Amino acid sequence: MKLNLTTDYALRILIFLTSKPEELHSIETLSRIYRLPHSSLMKIVSELVRQGCVMSVRSRYGGIKLGQAASEINVVQVVRSMEESFEVANCGECLIQPQGRSRSAALARVADVQR
Numbered sequence: 001m002k003l004n005l006t007t008d009y010a011l012r013i014l015i016f017l018t019s020k021p022e023e024l025h026s027i028e029t030l031s032r033i034y035r036l037p038h039s040s041l042m043k044i045v046s047e048l049v050r051q052g053c054v055m056s057v058r059s060r061y062g063g064i065k066l067g068q069a070a071s072e073i074n075v076v077q078v079v080r081s082m083e084e085s086f087e088v089a090n091c092g093e094c095l096i097q098p099q100g101r102s103r104s105a106a107l108a109r110v111a112d113v114q115r
Helices: 007-019 027-034 038-053 075-082 099-115
Strands: 054-057 064-065
Touching: 007 027, 007 038, 007 054, 007 064, 007 075, 027 038, 027 064, 038 054, 038 075
Parallel strands: none
Antiparallel strands: 054 064
């Protein structure tokens, strides 16, 4: 299964937020860590907020964090909502898992659940 870059970025954001679920994180921090464009992250985060996966806190020290428990986030729904672009992610250059094995195996299981 190949994912477009929007979906890849959305999953990266969720994985990062899951590692520190109670902390607020800025878009700038995510942009720096994953070397992703700020403008792209803003659009993706907006969609994740709309879905309820991510919560946005607006203030001087605001940021984003998980909007619900990680176990409640429906990965299939996230993937479906993000799969509108035709730009394909290159899993060989993934910053999360260089060989893409773990993510590919997890997504294969998601595809089985979907059936």
